[in-house]
Amino acid sequence: MVEQSTLNELVRIAGRENVLTSKVSLNTYMYDASLVYGQPEVVVYVQNAQQIAAILKLASSKKIPVTPRGGGTCLSGGAVPQRGGIVMVMTRMNRILEIDPENRVAVVEPGVTNMELQKAVAPYGLVYMPDPASQKVSTMGGNLGENSGGMRGIKYGLTRDHIIGMELVLSSGEIVQIGGKLEPIAQELNLNALLIGSEGNLGIVTKIICKLTPAPRANRTMLAIYKTLEDAGTSVSAIIARGIIPCTLELMDNKIINAVEDWLHIGLPVDAGAILLIEVDGWDAGLDRQAQQIMQICRENGATDVKLAQNARERDNLWTARRMAIGAIGRLAPNYDMEDATVPRTKLPEILKEVNRLSQEYNVPIGMLAHAGDGNLHPLVLFDERNKEEMERVEKVRAALFRKALDLGGTLSGEHGIGLAKLEFMRWAFNPEELQFLRRERLAFDPSEILNAGKTVPDTDTAA
Template sequence: MDTEKLVDLLKEVIVDHECILTDNADLHSYSYDASFGVHVPDVVIMAKSTIEVSNIIKLANEHEIPVYPRGQGTSLSGGPLPVKGGIVLDLSKWKDKLVIDPGDMVAVVSPGVLTAQINNAALEHGLIYPPDPSSSHVSTIGGNLAENSGGPRGLKYGVTKDYVIGLEVVTPEGEIIRTGGRTVKNVTGYDLTKLIVGSEGTLGVITEATLRLFPKPQATQTLMVLFEDVVVAGKAITNILSSGILPSKMEIMDQASIIAVEDYQPMGLPTDVDALVLIELDGHLAAIKDELKQVIEVCKSVGSREINVAQTKQEEAELWKARKLVSPAIVRVKPTKISEDATVPRSQIPEMFKRLQQIKAKYQVDLVVFGHVGDGNLHPNIIADKRDHEEMRSVEKAVEEIFRAAIELGGTLSGEHGIGTLKAPFMEMELGEVGLEMMKRIKRSWDPNNILNPGKIFPEPGQRLVLTDD
């Protein structure tokens, strides 16, 4: 169907015609996300109600037009890219509902609400919404739900999916369903809630979510521990966890990350250590005092080089600043950051570090490693220049080898960023042919015309990793 006719049909179901964008400049601003590739849609609709979404999808399904749901476009895996043209369904403007119910300890939210706003609203009632992706101040809950976003607090509190107890969803045929509800426990039939969260917009458009909240921990305590050997750091992490302590965060930075940060904004970090581990304890004040002692003992006993305990809230913030600066620091070196999130079982972290160093040497790539080490969710980041096609070919090979290493060590392609377009070529490597086929069966049975976010998760025949925008 030509765009003009499509727009005419859309105007019949969209009340506010200004929510339909067809201008070239507008279309281009919806053609990319925080990963790779530029794909211009035919039309963008800023949807603001369930009935609108339902009507748009019914129309799209009838005419077999691809629909690409989108939040703020912070995806690192290509989730919202309109790779087959069609309609981009921008849900980021739909933010009218953010209700905290302290009695039921839930939040009910519209898809366009920013994730950090949910936590802020919960805090007013002495509650928290634990999932804390680094992008939470700019990313929408809708995007977080589609990708099942994680974050540092995942170690103790789990990821987005662990907090979703109910959804309103528009199916790929435009029908409106409700999954789960307002109760924490629910075993009535298949768990569609947890199937849809993390399905990257391929099984339905989430139009409302009911999220669990948790009591706010009384206090937090941060410490920074330096290690001359990443294997020793790995041992410390395992020993802390098996001593009965579950920190709220355990983040690692490798030597390359530390050097990048010191070059960017000197903080007095020693650049000759192999690893820096940031630990946050949370909970009751007396408990974390005691746990702090134990953590220090464990670290010393395995042979840490230096331990720095934050004495004030300001010192706590200072320590976390180092971790926050990694991303801005590394993109100063080269403009293109390939941010992976291959995840391995905790016991394999030292081996994964070794493999990453080998890959770095083999392909001569600028690799830095940091991330959520407590749950094995590392972030190997390669810094490159995407205009340099030769360099990008090496990067592609290095990335593929990173995935292969993670899977060989019993891990997974993605801990929290999702598959999208970028990791689709590697799905079968992890899941096997039948495993992938069972996922495809669900997709086909729900979306027979393949209109919802087509071109994602499932590899196209012969698809390979391409880290350029061309």
């Protein structure tokens, strides 16, 4: 319970205008992009590490839960308070502090959006490679917390591969520096790897040191058209098996194709069962040969047609279609739930077939997006949350999907995190001893367990 004396202290630390307690304000911060809800007791906008440190010292002394929040685009309930307390909004910490083109790094605050960073480094001929579809609004702090990926993940990796240092505030209020402008050397304890993807459970990040990459000189973009999802999935494995690593390898099914085309009218093949959007990049020499190899592999594995984008407009249309897919599918139903299971690439045809079966068995429409090159599925389950019986069927679909992914050697998440939405499934993915270990890891950083309380790792009777 946040008492009046605590509210007074929060006002002293952050300023009266940055401490919100009205019903409207609290309701505004009780949800993110997931289906999870939870109301805070107070919302605080923070502007620097010193304010965060003072608030965490106060919260730790009174055992008040603190939920850090960026743009609110989280798809697993990670930005939603489960146990009331304080929602700490980071969006006003939105400065790009440094761009160092010689060392190919940038230093940003957590409230900077992914796209703001991309635009800032582009004039230097550099790229920050992680590119989640929500990059216009998702913040770098949230990308770090969830280890976000994006369409370029197959070739360039996820957020963990492009963050080399950070400033972190622990629940005790200590401000610590992790890593730096040099990537960790072999003898150094690499805490970056531990903290990236920790979903705000271990500390609150206040500065991020990002590794930048020279922009590719050229690219070739292809559209492969299939009658079935399974054929598209088979092509993905076949491309990688030939030793070709595209920079993007994305899958869209018929439902997604039609939703996008009805909205954007850019000429997508509405009769296709599925399409693959494929791009190779690098030096111009050799890209035509790679593209021709990929197109031939797609034809050998069931593609009815394969097209090469002939100009920048055609390429931009294809990637606009992919980036706008989630918005397009939102026009088809009052609600959707975008899942995030990941399977080995060779298991893609099997999991795609299972998703179709679940859709028919439970009479629930499902559109399929996937970072197919990573085996990272984003099925969009369509429904109306006002229909209780339909919601029960949706929950059965979710459970069956994650069970199948785990049975195929996959994981519960590729980039959206566990949060609250998948907490119940963690006992399927890990045995009790493993969960105890994960809990002890958390306790080492946050003994009072106030940071993003009740998420990611289920409570265990003997973990403490």
